[in-house]
Each structure stands twice: as structure tokens, then as C-alpha cells.
Amino acid sequence: ADVDAGKAKAALCAACHGPEGKASVPIYPNLAGQNAPYLVKQLKAFKEGKRQDPMMAPFMAALTEADMDNLAAYYASLK
Amino acid sequence: ADVDAGKAKAALCAACHGPEGKASVPIYPNLAGQNAPYLVKQLKAFKEGKRQDPMMAPFMAALTEADMDNLAAYYASLK
Numbered sequence: 001a002d003v004d005a006g007k008a009k010a011a012l013c014a015a016c017h018g019p020e021g022k023a024s025v026p027i028y029p030n031l032a033g034q035n036a037p038y039l040v041k042q043l044k045a046f047k048e049g050k051r052q053d054p055m056m057a058p059f060m061a062a063l064t065e066a067d068m069d070n071l072a073a074y075y076a077s078l079k
Numbered sequence: 080a081d082v083d084a085g086k087a088k089a090a091l092c093a094a095c096h097g098p099e100g101k102a103s104v105p106i107y108p109n110l111a112g113q114n115a116p117y118l119v120k121q122l123k124a125f126k127e128g129k130r131q132d133p134m135m136a137p138f139m140a141a142l143t144e145a146d147m148d149n150l151a152a153y154y155a156s157l158k
Contacts, residue, residue: 026114033112035105051130 001036002066006074009067012059021078028055032078039072080115081145085153088146091138100157107134111157118151 010017013031018024021032031039045051047060047068063071089096092110097103100111110118124130126139126147142150 023114023117026116027120028114029117030113034109035102035107037105038102038108041106 001069001073003070003074003077005066006070006072009063009071010074012062013071016055017075021075031075034075036069036072036076039075040068043068043071080148080152082149082153082156084145085149085151088142088150089153091141092150095134096154100154110154113154115148115151115155118154119147122147122150 016024016028017031021034022030042051043060043063044065046053046056047063049057095103095107096110100113101109121130122139122142123144125132125135126142128136
């Protein structure tokens with residue numbers, strides 16, 4: 001996975017998940033240091049609708065599998 | 080919320096989420112330092128079946144709201 005590409009794509013996510021993966025609001029999860037395989041599994045679940053969240057759903061259409069892997073690697077790399 | 084009570088209850092969770100909230104397997108999420116309101120929201124979603132996971136479901140029946148608040152406070156308190 002490409003952490004730099006993930007970081008660029010994460011601009012979409014920073015509003016809620018924070019610029020450094022620490023959520024701006026505590027009802028949203030911190031992503032910094034989370035496990036990449038878990039993050040990929042959740043992004044896929046949101047994309048397939050297996051996991052539902054009105055905030056996340058609109059972002060999924062634009063995400064490719066590569067994007068998901070890169071985003072997960074990026075957030076896992078943060079402390 | 081009662082962090083000590085949460086720690087005691089977390090014995091149930093340690094097998095997958097790790098004794099210190101760092102998951103034993105990367106497909107499971109780290110919980111250490113996660114936001115308590117987010118954790119409570121997810122536990123409730125699992126209990127109500129709004130979020131589904133075959134591993135989590137069996138634990139939910141035994142969890143009261145107080146347990147959920149205590150568990151969330153405990154894991155949020157870990158670094």
C-alpha cells in the first residue's frame with residue numbers, strides 16, 4: 001500500500017477524523033494507529049452497505065480498493 | 080462511568096482486543112485510546128443488531144448500559 005497516496009486521499013476524511021487521525025468529535029473514532037486490515041474491512045463493509053453510517057456512505061462511491069488499502073496504511077502509520 | 084468496573088468486565092474482551100486494548104490479530108480493532116462515546120455507540124449498535132459481527136454478537140446479551148459505559152471509559156483511558 002502507498003502511505004503517501006493514502007495521506008493525500010485522507011484530505012477527504014480529515015474534517016471528522018482529524019488531520020492526524022484524532023477525531024474532531026468524540027462520537028467519531030480515532031483512526032491513528034488503528035490496524036490496517038481492520039480499517040480495510042470496515043471501509044469495504046461501508047461500501048457494500050454491510051455496515052451503515054449516513055456520514056460515511058457518501059464517501060464510499062469514490063473509493064477504489066487501492067484507495068482503501070492506502071488510507072488504511074496511512075492511518076495505521078500514525079501514532 | 081467506572082473505569083475499574085470496566086477493566087474487570089474487559090476480561091471478556093481481552094482475548095481478541097488484547098490485555099491492553101491492542102488487538103491480538105490485526106483484523107480486530109485496537110481499542111486503547113479510542114473515544115468513549117464512539118465505543119458506546121458501537122456496543123449499542125452490536126447489541127441492537129444495527130451493526131453485525133458474528134464474534135461480537137454473543138457477548139452483547141450479557142452487557143448492560145452501565146457495562147458499556149464502563150468498558151468504553153476503561154478503553155478510552157488506555158494509551
